[in-house]
Amino acid sequence: MSAITFFATTDLERIVEFYIETVGADVWLEQPDCTILKYDNQLLGFCEREDADTEGILTFVADDRAGVDEMHERLADRAREEPHENETYDIYQFxxxxxxGRTVEFQTFLHPTDDV
Structure with missing residues (x-):
């Protein structure tokens, strides 16, 4: 069994392009007014609606600090902060x-216990 998390968006084409071109997701399934994207083991659905769902945080986990730094370079104009260590959660993030306007987080675990 798997799961899909859906979000409403006011500009389906723009949001799908962002997650494919910038983040690196792939189209998993196209529907009439929704696109379901796959990123590693995560399925994200975006559907064209009058209002966007912007609550919550979409977190993308990199293999290492270099992966987080690379995403920060790609998202320099959208980043809210520099990558940094978060000692509370033992992660490197931004x-x-x-x-x-939805919050996205890019992180890596500094001392992972096992593969997800």
Whole structure:
């Protein structure tokens, strides 16, 4: 069994392009007014609506600090901060915003216990 998390967006084409071109997701399934994207083991659905869902945080986990730094370079104009260590959660991270204003986080675990 798997799961899909859906979000409303006011500009489906722009948000899909962002997650494919900038983040590196792939189209998993196209529907009439929704596109479901796959990023590693995560399925994200975006559907064209009058208002965007912008609550919550989409977190993308990199293999290492270099992966987080690379995403920060790609998202320099959208990043809200520099990558940094977060001792509370033992991660290296930064937050940014997608085209809808939704919070996205890019992180790596500094001392992972096992593969997810």
């Amino acid at each position: 937050f940014a915003a997608d085209p809808d």
